[in-house]
Amino acid sequence: MGTWDLGPFDNDSAADFCGSLDRAGEAERAGLLRAALDAAATAEGYLDGDEGAPAVAAAALVAAQLTGGAGSGSAYGPKEPLPELPGDLRPLAVRALDRVTGGDSELAALWDDAGHGEMWRRDLGRLRAVLTAP
Numbered sequence: 001m002g003t004w005d006l007g008p009f010d011n012d013s014a015a016d017f018c019g020s021l022d023r024a025g026e027a028e029r030a031g032l033l034r035a036a037l038d039a040a041a042t043a044e045g046y047l048d049g050d051e052g053a054p055a056v057a058a059a060a061l062v063a064a065q066l067t068g069g070a071g072s073g074s075a076y077g078p079k080e081p082l083p084e085l086p087g088d089l090r091p092l093a094v095r096a097l098d099r100v101t102g103g104d105s106e107l108a109a110l111w112d113d114a115g116h117g118e119m120w121r122r123d124l125g126r127l128r129a130v131l132t133a134p
Contacts, residue, residue: 003110006116006119006120006123007123008056008057008059008060008124008127009057009060009076009077010076011053012053013049013050013053013054014053014054014056014057014076015076016054017032017036017053017054017057017058018057018076018077018078020032021033021061021078021080021082022078022079022080026080026081026083027083029080029082029083030082030083030085030086030089032058033058033061033062033082033085033089034089034092036054036055036057036058036096037055037058037059037062037089037092037093037095037096038092038096039051039054039055040052040054040055040096040099040100041055041092041095041096041098041099043099045104046104046105046106047099047100047102047104047105047106047107048106049105049106049107049110052099052100052105052106052107053107055096055097055099055100056096056097056100056107056124056127057077058093058096059093059094059096059097059127059128059131060127061077061078061082061085062085062089062090062093062131063093063127063130063131065082065084065085066090066130066131066133067130067133068129068130068133069130090131090132093131094128094131094132097124097127097128097131098128100124101121101124107120108120108121
């Protein structure tokens with residue numbers, strides 16, 4: 001997986017996921033987000049980076065619709081607008097982020113090995129805080 005920055009859309013897997021969102025019909029986009037989040041949140045064993053990266057992007061897109069959330073801010077985020085997302089994606093996004101930042105995750109291991117794990121977790125912690133805010 002090619003990665004060029006810490007942002008939730010700044011890697012090949014997330015950019016590909018966002019491209020899939022753009023190609024999908026508006027009515028399908030929430031389902032694609034749910035599937036990406038669920039794949040990470042419910043994964044057993046070692047979480048592959050190609051499952052974790054789309055989940056991080058999906059969580060960022062869910063948070064973007066909330067107070068305090070930011071848009072993609074990346075040329076690699078989706079270009080097409082997302083519909084209003086169902087509220088039950090928030091807790092699923094939190095579970096996915098918790099799984100991605102946990103000890104049995106390729107993304108976490110890669111960021112730790114690169115010496116940027118603390119900064120990466122801090123960024124995802126801010127995203128998590130938006131998702132858990134009342």
